Every structure is written in structure tokens, then in C-alpha cells.
Amino acid sequence: MQTIGQQLINGLSLGSIYALLALGYTMVYGIIKLINFAHGDIYMLGAFWGYYVINVLHFSFIAAMLSAMLFCALVGVIIEYCAYRPLRHSPRITALITAIGVSFLLENGMSYLFTANTRSFPQVIKTVTYHLGSLQISNVQLLILGTACGLMLLLELIIKKTTMGKAMRAVAVDPTAAQLVGINLNHTISFTFALGSAMAGAAGVLIGLYYNSIDPLMGMTPGIKAFVAAVIGGIGSVPGASLGGFIIGILETAVQAIGLSAYKDAVVYLVLIVILLVMPAGIFGKNVKEKV
Amino acid sequence: MSSPLLTATQLVKNFGGLNAISNVSVHFDQNELIGLIGPNGAGKTTLFNLLTGVTPVSAGTISLYTDHGVKTVNGQTPAQVAQAGVSRTFQNIRLFKELTVLDNVRIAMTNHYHEGFISSLLRTPKFYRTETAMTVAAEKLIAIFDLSAVADQPAKNLPYGVQRRLEIVRALATKPKLLFLDEPAAGMNPEETADLTRLIRQIQQDFHITVVLIEHDMSLVMTVVERLYVLEHGALLAEGTPREIQQNPAVIKAYLGGDA
Amino acid sequence: MRTRLKANLVWAGLMIFGFILIDGLEFAGIINTFIENMLVTIGINVILAIGLNLIIGFSGQFSLGHAGFMAIGAYATGIITPTITTIGGFYLSMFIGVIIAIIAALIVGIPTLRLRGDYLAIATMGAAEIIRLLINNLKITNGAAGIFNIPALASWATVYVIMCITTIMTVNFIHSRSGRAIMAIREDEIAAEAMGLNTTRWKLAAFVFGAATAAVGGSLHAAYIQTIAPSDFNIMASIAILIIVVLGGVGSITGTFVAAIVLGALDTILQNFGTLRMIIYSLALILIMIFKPAGLLGTWELSFKRFNRQEVADHE
Ligand SMILES: Nc1ncnc2c1ncn2[C@@H]1O[C@H](COP(=O)(O)OP(=O)(O)OP(=O)(O)O)[C@@H](O)[C@H]1O
Ligand SMILES: [Mg+2]
Numbered sequence: 001m002q003t004i005g006q007q008l009i010n011g012l013s014l015g016s017i018y019a020l021l022a023l024g025y026t027m028v029y030g031i032i033k034l035i036n037f038a039h040g041d042i043y044m045l046g047a048f049w050g051y052y053v054i055n056v057l058h059f060s061f062i063a064a065m066l067s068a069m070l071f072c073a074l075v076g077v078i079i080e081y082c083a084y085r086p087l088r089h090s091p092r093i094t095a096l097i098t099a100i101g102v103s104f105l106l107e108n109g110m111s112y113l114f115t116a117n118t119r120s121f122p123q124v125i126k127t128v129t130y131h132l133g134s135l136q137i138s139n140v141q142l143l144i145l146g147t148a149c150g151l152m153l154l155l156e157l158i159i160k161k162t163t164m165g166k167a168m169r170a171v172a173v174d175p176t177a178a179q180l181v182g183i184n185l186n187h188t189i190s191f192t193f194a195l196g197s198a199m200a201g202a203a204g205v206l207i208g209l210y211y212n213s214i215d216p217l218m219g220m221t222p223g224i225k226a227f228v229a230a231v232i233g234g235i236g237s238v239p240g241a242s243l244g245g246f247i248i249g250i251l252e253t254a255v256q257a258i259g260l261s262a263y264k265d266a267v268v269y270l271v272l273i274v275i276l277l278v279m280p281a282g283i284f285g286k287n288v289k290e291k292v
Numbered sequence: 293m294s295s296p297l298l299t300a301t302q303l304v305k306n307f308g309g310l311n312a313i314s315n316v317s318v319h320f321d322q323n324e325l326i327g328l329i330g331p332n333g334a335g336k337t338t339l340f341n342l343l344t345g346v347t348p349v350s351a352g353t354i355s356l357y358t359d360h361g362v363k364t365v366n367g368q369t370p371a372q373v374a375q376a377g378v379s380r381t382f383q384n385i386r387l388f389k390e391l392t393v394l395d396n397v398r399i400a401m402t403n404h405y406h407e408g409f410i411s412s413l414l415r416t417p418k419f420y421r422t423e424t425a426m427t428v429a430a431e432k433l434i435a436i437f438d439l440s441a442v443a444d445q446p447a448k449n450l451p452y453g454v455q456r457r458l459e460i461v462r463a464l465a466t467k468p469k470l471l472f473l474d475e476p477a478a479g480m481n482p483e484e485t486a487d488l489t490r491l492i493r494q495i496q497q498d499f500h501i502t503v504v505l506i507e508h509d510m511s512l513v514m515t516v517v518e519r520l521y522v523l524e525h526g527a528l529l530a531e532g533t534p535r536e537i538q539q540n541p542a543v544i545k546a547y548l549g550g551d552a
Numbered sequence: 553m554r555t556r557l558k559a560n561l562v563w564a565g566l567m568i569f570g571f572i573l574i575d576g577l578e579f580a581g582i583i584n585t586f587i588e589n590m591l592v593t594i595g596i597n598v599i600l601a602i603g604l605n606l607i608i609g610f611s612g613q614f615s616l617g618h619a620g621f622m623a624i625g626a627y628a629t630g631i632i633t634p635t636i637t638t639i640g641g642f643y644l645s646m647f648i649g650v651i652i653a654i655i656a657a658l659i660v661g662i663p664t665l666r667l668r669g670d671y672l673a674i675a676t677m678g679a680a681e682i683i684r685l686l687i688n689n690l691k692i693t694n695g696a697a698g699i700f701n702i703p704a705l706a707s708w709a710t711v712y713v714i715m716c717i718t719t720i721m722t723v724n725f726i727h728s729r730s731g732r733a734i735m736a737i738r739e740d741e742i743a744a745e746a747m748g749l750n751t752t753r754w755k756l757a758a759f760v761f762g763a764a765t766a767a768v769g770g771s772l773h774a775a776y777i778q779t780i781a782p783s784d785f786n787i788m789a790s791i792a793i794l795i796i797v798v799l800g801g802v803g804s805i806t807g808t809f810v811a812a813i814v815l816g817a818l819d820t821i822l823q824n825f826g827t828l829r830m831i832i833y834s835l836a837l838i839l840i841m842i843f844k845p846a847g848l849l850g851t852w853e854l855s856f857k858r859f860n861r862q863e864v865a866d867h868e
Contacts, residue, residue, distance in 0.1 A: 035670060083838055090845035093614070097798045098841040100791055104834035112827050224677075224787060231674050266685040269678030276675050277663050292337070292346050292382065292742055344746060374748035382746075388739035391732070399736040400747040402729055409757070412728035413721050419728070426729075466748050 005135050007257045008250065013141040013210065015249020016148030020203035021226030022233065022241035023155060024076075024196030030172040030236035031192045033092055037099035038079060040223015041106035042197045046072045046204025047121070047214040048110065054122045061124045065147070065205045069198040076197025077190050085186070103223075110216035118215040121208035144206045151202055152242050155195065159238060164191050172236065225265075228272050234285025243283060247271075294321045296357050297470055297502050298378075303342055303352035305335075305526075312338045313526045316352075320470060325496050326504045327513040327534075330523035331546075336506045337383050339523065340472045342366075344380050345373035356470075375403055379468035381459040383475050383506075389448040393439055393458055396447055397430040400465035430465065437461045437491070453480050457488070464495065470502045477507060485509060489516050514538065522546075559856040567716045574708065587820075588708050592776050594816035595711040596769050599718045601796040601808045603765030606722055608794075609803035609851075610731065611758035612738025613665060614673040618793045620680025621763040623687055623785035624656060625649035625770030630699040630780050631692060642705035646771040650764045656683065657763035658756070665755045680790060688782040698781025699774075706775035714772060718765050723805060725761060734758045799840060801847030806854045814848070 021043055028036045046068040053059040053067055083102050087095045128139045159165035167188045170178040179185055207222075208214050229248045233240025248268055255264045281287040298320045305313040313335045320326055330336050341347035343354060345368050354366045356376055365373050379400075388396050407422035434443050437457050442450060447458060456476055463471055476492065477485040489512055496503045507513045513520065514534040522529040522543050530540045537543055574591065577583045583591070604618045628649030633641050660679040667675055687693045725731050733754045736744040745751050774780050796815060800807030818836065822829040840848070 029670075033670075035673075083842070086842045087845060090841075091802070093608075093798055093802060094841050094845045094847075097795055098838050100795065101834045101837035101841065104830060105838065108827075108830035108834060112831055228674065228678070231671065235670070262689045263685060266682045269681050272678045273664065273675050276667055276671055280667055280671060290742065292341055346742065346746065369750075370742075370745040371748050371750045374746055379748075380746055382743065386740045386743035386746075388736045388743065390739055391735060395732055395735075398729075399732050399744070399749070402733050403748045405729065407729055409730060412730060413724050415724055423728070462747065 003257065007253045009135065009137050009141065011250030011253035012246060013144050013249070014253060015246035016145050017203050017207050017210070017245070018222065018226045018229045018248050019242040019245025020148050020151060020199045020206075021222060022229040022245045023152070023199045023238060025227045025230040026233070026235055026238060026241040027168070027192050027196045029230065031168060031189055032084070032088065032095075034084060034095050034099060035227060036084075036196075037096065037223070038102040038106060039196065039200060040219030040221075040226065041103050041110075042072050042076055042079075042219070043200040043204040043207070043222065044110065044214070044216060044219035045075055045106065046201030047208045047218065048114070048204075048216075049201065050205035050208050051119065051121055051214055054124055061205075061209070064124070065202055068201040068205045070201075072201030072204070073194040073198040076193040076200075080190060080193040085189075103220075107216050107220070114216065116216055118213050121212050121214055123209070123212065125209065140209055144210055147202065147206060151199060155199065156238060158195065164188070168192055225268065228268060231282055232272055232275050234279075234282030237282070237284035240282060240284035294323065296320075297322050297324075298343070298354065298356050300343060300354045301352055303339070303354070304350045305338055305342055305347065306350045311526050313342065316523070316526070316528050318521055318528070318531075320502050320504060322469075322502060323496070323500055324502045324519065325493065325517050326502070327517035327520040328504055328506045328523065329508075329510070329513060329520060330529070334523040335526040336523055337474055338526075340380060340474055340504075340506070344378055344472060345370040358469075374466055374468075377467070377469035378472070379463040379466045379470070380472040381456070381463050381474055381476060383478070385452075385455050385459060387447040387455055387458060387462070390446055392444050392446055393434065393450070394427070394430055394443045396458060396462050397433060397465045398426055400462045401426050401430060404467060433461055433465055436495075453484055456480070460492075460495075464499065468501060470504070471496075473503060473505045475506050475508065477509060477512065485512055492516070562856045571709070571712055574712065578708075590816050590820045592708050592711050593819075594812050595708070595715040596772050596776070597793070597796055597812040597816065598715050598809055599769040599772070600766055600793045601800070601812055602719060602722050602805060603762035603769070604793050605797045605800075605802065605805065605808050606725065606765075607758055607762040608797055609801075610726055610738065611734035611755055613755055613759060614669055615676040615759065615762070616673040616787070616790050616794065617660070617676035617678075617680030617683075618762070618766050619785040619787070619789035620676075620683040621653045621657060621766035622770035622773070622789070622793075623680075623684055623782070624653045625767030626774040626780045626785070627687060627693055627699070627770075628652060628767070629705075629771040629774040630702050633703045633705055633775065634699075634701070637703045637705075639705055642703075642771075642775055646768060649767040649771045653763045653767035654760050657760040661756045661759040661763075662752075665752060665759060677787060677790065680785075681787065684782050684785050687785075693782070696782060698779065698784075700779050702774050702778045702780070704775065704778055706772050711772050711776065714768060718768060719805065722761075722765065725758075726805070730754065730757055795837065799837070799847055801849040801851055803851040804847070804849045804853055806852065807847055807849035810848050 021039065024039045025036060028034055049068040049071045050064045053064050059067065079102055083098050084095060087098055125140060125143065129136050159168060167178065167183045168191065170183055171185060171188045175185060225248055226245065229244035230241045232247060233244030251268055251271060252264050255261065255267045275282065296319055301317045303313055303316045316339060328336050338347065342349050345365065349366045352366065353364060356363045356365045356378065358376055363376060365376060388399060405422050405426040407419045411419045431443065434440055439458060439461065447455060450458065460473065460476060473492065477488050480488065492503060492505065493516055505513065505517065517534060519532065520534060520537045521531050522537060524546050529546060530537055530543050532540065574583065600618060600622060604615065607613050607615045625646065629642065629645040632645035632648065636644065660676065664672060664675040664679065688696050733749050736749060737751050737754055741751055796811045797808060799815065800811030818833065822832055825832060
């Protein structure tokens with residue numbers, strides 16, 4: 001029982017990182033139907049930003065995370081403007097390949113500029129482990145969970161309450177109609193990229209703190225996992241992305257805990273396939289049937 | 293009384309809370325030309341979708357009288373229904389847009405010309421024989437509908453009216469016994485409509501098939517069909533010869549009256 | 553009849569000419585091992601990408617799991633040929649690889665092919681990763697370390713001939729009843745079904761055929777490179793094949809050839825740029841996509857005849 005509780009804590013911490021990342025995938029997909037392959041690399045940029053501002057400029061953790069969010073938001077907007085906007089009316093597969101190109105560019109650009117070496121993330125917050133009965137939880141885990149949940153709530157509020165959020169939802173449903181009622185498509189899409197990338201930036205700093213190591217290719221695998229999380233939750237759905245992230249985080253830790261760590265990714269993909277077969281549009285996704 | 297081809301009893305279709313079709317029973321006999329009319333949203337297209345397996349029925353049975361006896365077709369896939377001899381056109385044209393007119397027609401013949409997978413990969417004489425026979429048959433059908441000149445054009449390049457005609461050719465290419473035409477004359481001018489109607493009548497007789505026709509142009513339907521069904525709000529309002537329908541008080545009130 | 557024969561002769565002539573050209577240049581010493589390596593890589597990439605183009609471009613099913621089937625072919629050869637070190641053993645291993653890939657494609661395809669668009673892509677990607685992770689953890693495949701010293705049973709000539717055969721087969725597939733059926737499903741699945749096409753069956757046919765060609769490519773890769781590891785067949789490997797397809801033009805076999813050659817040449821030229829190589833490559837990719845969104849050739853095909861119409865004219 002005690003290990004189950006412990007794994008749940010670990011799984012939730014990891015899952016909240018996936019959830020933060022999945023939000024970016026799901027929002028961008030919801031609005032322009034693009035699998036933004038470079039999203040995982042934005043998270044890597046966030047981690048590197050955190051690394052430098054803490055090491056060189058001696059930022060506090062909070063300042064590092066907020067500035068990373070800002071920086072990543074900016075990068076996200078620039079990427080959309082330069083690489084995806086020209087392709088808005090092209091076949092979707094073209095935009096996907098471009099996103100893959102951007103991902104390669106970020107990974108290799110960072111490797112070129114800062115070498116491909118792994119480096120250890122500065123531990124701005126001294127890890128303290130609390131004991132709750134037989135369970136252990138560290139302050140970093142609490143911080144990750146708390147920050148992630150806070151950000152997700154904030155995002156939900158932005159989407160539900162602000163004008164920009166409403167515009168986002170309108171564009172996701174019907175871009176043409178949204179434009180007809182006076183919504184600026186370009187601004188809305190830029191805003192979506194900014195929001196999603198900011199979440200990724202925060203996730204990057206948090207993961208640096210949690211795993212204590214970063215490298216230019218660190219975004220690849222979590223990026224794909226987070227996308228899988230978004231699909232499981234029902235791509236386009238914000239609560240779905242959070243749920244999907246937690247499901248994958250918990251699943252991974254659970255499989256590891258029962259000694260099958262070699263098959264941890266295989267289990268994630270198997271669950272993905274099974275969920276899609278039962279719910280072809282994910283847990284919260286709407287399966288739209290074509291009207292004949 | 294000729295022999296039956298398809299009978300549907302007590303069909304029901306609900307979309308969520310909406311009762312699109314309620315307790316509709318129809319029967320189509322061999323070599324008949326039947327009209328299906330009703331105001332917008334009456335459920336005509338939905339009835340076609342049920343009868344062709346595109347939409348599953350909520351309740352009711354559909355029986356098809358084939359050479360191999362009576363077959364219950366509800367619950368079967370659209371492909372199975374089509375293979376049993378039921379074909380159709382779509383109200384909102386659904387051609388294979390990027391493919392040529394010839395290919396559109398040949399695709400509909402897929403199940404009648406078995407060239408063999410391996411022999412098509414290896415290009416055996418059998419492949420060429422089958423392919424040629426199929427193409428010749430397709431060309432013939434295309435010629436009947438005056439489409440030979442555009443046989444090599446992608447379907448998307450054709451004018452609207454021609455696309456509708458191509459949909460009929462494609463449906464005929466599956467060698468149906470029963471053909472459903474969903475507003476084949478929509479968007480055509482009166483002259484084109486009259487031509488098309490004559491053509492439909494002619495193919496119905498030449499190919500010895502049963503044709504069920506949804507059409508809004510009443511004058512047209514009345515002159516060409518032998519029998520009519522009138523749908524309103526998903527229920528059957530009347531059935532009979534054009535003359536009977538024209539004199540049916542309920543129809544006049546609900547439909548013709550509304551128009552006049 | 554005559555046009556068909558003529559066109560086929562032109563194609564056959566072209567293939568033989570290509571063979572003699574490479575052979576001559578090889579003999580004259582102009583093609584060194586470095587360039588031969590590039591040519592073989594291009595050939596194998598053509599085989600892999602043509603199969604994927606059949607699935608994506610012609611049947612309209614977005615598969616992201618091609619490397620999984622490639623891995624099956626590669627490991628069949630990697631496991632069997634060290635024991636049976638003959639040419640016969642190589643072809644046997646390729647055959648077995650193809651059979652296993654077909655079975656795997658059926659297992660993956662039957663349930664997943666009813667998914668649409670990106671959902672299918674992500675499901676096939678997951679399936680390919682599962683295949684790779686199994687290989688990564690099995691004893692017979694030597695786990696993550698992979699297999700070394702695989703007998704060199706495939707020369708450039710083997711790759712060339714098999715590339716030609718695969719291309720012919722794929723083109724024959726496309727220009728047949730099956731090809732038209734899968735394109736109809738791509739254009740409008742509902743209409744295709746209403747015309748009596750069993751859509752699942754046809755989609756599966758294209759998917760399985762593509763998987764089989766991927767296994768052939770994998771088998772050649774193992775026998776030529778002589779070293780394989782599970783990481784050679786990860787998601788990035790599937791994406792590399794996808795890039796060839798999209799760059800050349802989704803739905804153009806000629807485009808697949810052009811893209812495989814362009815990328816192969818680019819890769820060879822960029823070898824001299826060291827670490828800048830991947831940066832230039834990714835920039836090139838982004839720019840080509842922005843300026844040529846339909847790929848280098850769109851859906852254009854090189855053709856020496858107008859088969860179908862002529863055929864009928866000849867017949868009448
Ligand atoms: N797939 C569906 N989901 C929900 N409602 C549907 C669906 N298909 C049809 N309906 C509803 O069923 C009713 C009947 O529609 P249908 O298209 O059959 O009418 P119709 O008689 O063909 O009309 P029209 O003359 O305009 O073509 C309409 O209210 C329509 O909105
Ligand atoms: Mg209708």
C-alpha cells in the first residue's frame with residue numbers, strides 16, 4: 001500500500017510536467033490542426049534559459065521560471081510567424097514536416113552553440129524531503145505539482161474568461177466564422193502559441209530542478225510523450241491534456257515500479273492504442289461524424 | 293402486381309432526441325420508377341441513408357429480394373448493401389474529385405472484374421484482359437451519358453450538372469438492381485432537368501432496374517414516376533400514383549398547398 | 553498494345569542504362585566507396601519511401617510507423633544470415649522478414665486503420681515503437697547492443713535491382729484495380745463504400761504492401777551496412793522516410809526518387825560541414841516546404857504513354 005502511495009506521488013510529479021507540455025500541443029492542434037513537433041524543443045529552450053539566468057545572472061527560482069515563460073512565449077510566437085504562418089493554407093502534412101524541420105533546427109542549433117553535453121541544473125532550491133508516515137515527498141515535487149496545477153488553473157481561467165480566450169475557442173470551432181465576427185485570426189493564433197510555449201518554458205525549468213540535468217535533445221522524448229498524452233485526453237481539449245499528462249506520468253512510474261522499466265514506453269503506447277480503439281477521439285475528444 | 297425488390301417495414305431513425313424517421317414502411321418492386329417527395333428536412337435523404345446502409349437504423353427491417361433469396365440488409369455495411377445490388381447518388385455530390393471520369397466509373401466496377409492481386413503486380417495477360425474488358429465497359433457507359441469527351445478529365449473540373457450526371461453513371465457501373473437518386477436535377481435549369489428526366493426514364497427501362505428518385509420539382513416528378521411516396525416530418529404522409537397524390541387532401545394541405 | 557510495349561521498353565532501357573552507367577563509373581574508379589555508399593543509401597531510401605508514399609499519398613492513410621516494419625526486415629536478415637551465410641540465405645531471410653512484416657502489419661492495421669488522420673499516425677507510431685522496444689529487449693536480437701558483423705550479402709547491384717523491382721511492383725499496384733480502389737477511398741471514403749468497396753480491406757492491402765517493401769528495405773540495409781541496432785529504427789527513422797515522401801510530393805513516385813536523390817546528395821555534400829550539417833539540413837527542409845508546399849514535384853509523374861485510353865483505342 002505504502003509503495004502505491006509513493007508511486008502515485010512520483011507519478012503525479014512527472015505527470016504534471018507532461019500535462020504542462022501536453023497543453024501546448026493540444027491548444028495549437030485545436031486552433032490550427034498542427035502537431036507542433038518543435039514544442040518539446042521549446043521546453044528544452046526553457047530549461048536552458050533557466051540554467052543560464054540562474055547561473056550567470058543569479059536569478060531566483062521564481063524569476064527564472066517567469067522569465068523562461070516569457071522567453072519561450074516569444075520564441076513560440078516567432079516560430080509561428082516565420083515557419084508556420086506562410087503554410088497556413090498548405091497541406092497539413094507540409095506544415096508537419098516544417099515543424100519537424102524547426103525541431104531539428106532548435107536541437108542542432110543548441111548543440112552547435114552550447115555543445116551537446118549534458119549539464120547539471122543549478123539547484124536553487126535545496127531539496128528537503130518530508131515524511132508523511134511512510135511516504136516521502138520532496139519540496140521540489142510539491143513545487144512542481146503546485147506550480148503545474150496553478151498554471152493549469154490560470155490557463156483554464158484565461159481560456160474561459162478573457163476575450164482572447166473566447167477568441168481562441170471561437171477560432172478552434174470555426175476559423176472562417178470567427179473572422180466574420182471580427183476576431184483577428186493572426187493575433188489569436190500568436191496568442192495561442194505564446195500561451196502554450198510559456199507552459200513549456202515553465203515545464204523546462206521545473207524538470208531541470210527535478211532531474212537536475214539538461215541537454216539539447218532533452219525535449220525529444222518528453223515531447224512525443226506529451227503529444228501522446230494530449231491525444232489520449234482528446235486532442236483539442238484542455239482538461240483532456242492535463243488528464244492525459246497525469247495518466248502517462250502515473251502509468252510510467254507504475255510500470256517502472258513493478259520492475260518492467262524496459263517496457264515502460266511500450267506500455268504507454270499500448271495504452272494509447274487501446275484508448276484510441278475504444279475512444280477514437282481520445283477521452284474528452286468529440287468524434288465528429290460526417291453528415292451524408 | 294410485379295414482384296417485390298425491396299421492402300422496408302417500420303423503419304425508425306433517431307438522431308439524439310430528433311425523430312428523423314418514424315415508423316416508415318415502403319416497398320419498391322422490380323422495374324419501377326418511384327418518386328420520393330417531401331418538404332426540406334422531411335427525412336428523404338435520411339431514408340436513403342438507411343436503405344443503403346450508410347446510417348444504421350434505430351429499428352425496423354429492410355429486406356432485399358435477390359436472385360439468392362430474401363436478404364435482410366439492415367445491419368450490413370454500405371459496401372455489402374451495394375454488393376447486393378443497391379446503388380445511389382448523393383445530394384451533395386461525392387465524386388472522386390482528383391480522379392478522371394473514366395476512373396470514377398471503373399472504380400465502381402471493381403467488384404465485377406477480378407484481375408487478381410498477384411497477376412496485377414506481375415502484369416500477366418489475365419490482368420491486361422480484365423483491365424481492357426473493364427475499360428471498354430466503362431467507356432460504353434460513359435458514352436451513353438455523353439461524357440466521352442471528358443473521360444480523361446478529373447471529376448473536379450466538370451461543371452456542376454455534368455458532375456451530377458457522372459454520379460449517376462458511377463452508380464450504374466456497380467450494376468445495381470435498385471438505384472437511389474438524391475435530387476439528381478438539383479441546380480439544373482428546366483431544360484437540363486427535362487433532359488435528365490428522360491434519360492433516367494430511359495435507363496430505368498434499358499437496364500431493367502428500379503429507380504427511386506428524390507426531386508423537388510413537382511411537375512417533373514409527376515410526369516415521369518409511376519408511384520410516389522410523400523414524407524413529412526419523418527413520417528409517411530401518403531402513397532399512390534401521381535394522380536392520387538395530386539388529389540390527396542393531406543398532401544395538398546401539407547405540401548402542395550404550401551407551395552401554391 | 554504497341555504503346556504499352558514501347559513505354560515498357562523505354563523504362564526497361566532506362567533501368568539497364570542506369571545499371572551500366574553505375575557499373576562503368578565504378579569500373580573507371582570514379583565511384584569510390586564513399587559515393588557507392590551514398591548511392592546504396594539512396595536506393596534503400598527509395599524502396600522505403602515508395603512503400604510509404606503508397607500508404608500516405610495513394611491510399612491517404614497517415615502512417616508514422618514505417619521504421620518498425622523496416623526493423624523487422626533488418627533483424628530477419630541480421631539474425632538468419634550469420635547462420636546461413638549464402639546468397640540463398642540472404643534471400644530466405646528477406647522472404648521471412650517480409651512475411652513477418654506482413655503479419656505484423658495485419659495485426660497493427662486491422663484495428664488501427666479505422667482511425668483517421670493524425671490519430672492513425674500516432675497509433676502507427678506507437679505500434680512501431682512497440683516493435684522496436686520488443687527488439688530492444690529480446691535475447692535473439694541481442695538487445696540494445698544490436699547485431700554486428702552481418703555477412704555482406706548485398707552489393708550495390710543487389711540494391712539497384714531490388715529497387716527497380718519494388719518500384720515496378722508498386723507502380724503496377726497503383727495502376728490497377730487495387731490502386732484505383734485505394735485512391736477512391738482517399739478521395740471519399742463514404743462514396744467508395746457506397747460503390748461497394750470494402751474500405752478496410754483495400755486500406756489494409758496498401759498498408760500491408762507498404763510494410764512488405766519496408767521489410768525489403770530493412771533487409772538490404774542490414775546486409776549492406778552489416779550492423780544494426782534498435783535505435784536505427786526509432787521514430788526519427790520513420791520521420792526521415794516521411795520527409796522523403798513529403799519533400800518529393802505526396803502521391804508522386806517520381807518525386808520520391810527525386811527527393812531521395814536530392815537528400816542523399818545533400819547529406820553527402822554536408823559531410824564536410826561537420827556540426828553545421830544538421831543545421832543547414834533543417835533550414836533547407838523548412839525553406840523547401842515554405843516555397844514548395846506541395847513538394848518538389850507535387851503529384852507529377854514521369855510517363856512515356858497514356859496507358860488506359862490508348863489501350864482501348866488499340867483494342868477497338
Ligand atoms: N447525421 C445527422 N445527425 C443529426 N441530424 C441529422 C443527421 N442527418 C439528418 N439529420 C436531421 O434529420 C432531418 C431530416 O434530414 P434529411 O436530410 O433527411 O432531410 P431531407 O428530406 O433530405 O431534406 P432536403 O430536402 O433539405 O434534402 C433534418 O432535421 C436533419 O437536420
Ligand atoms: Mg435531402
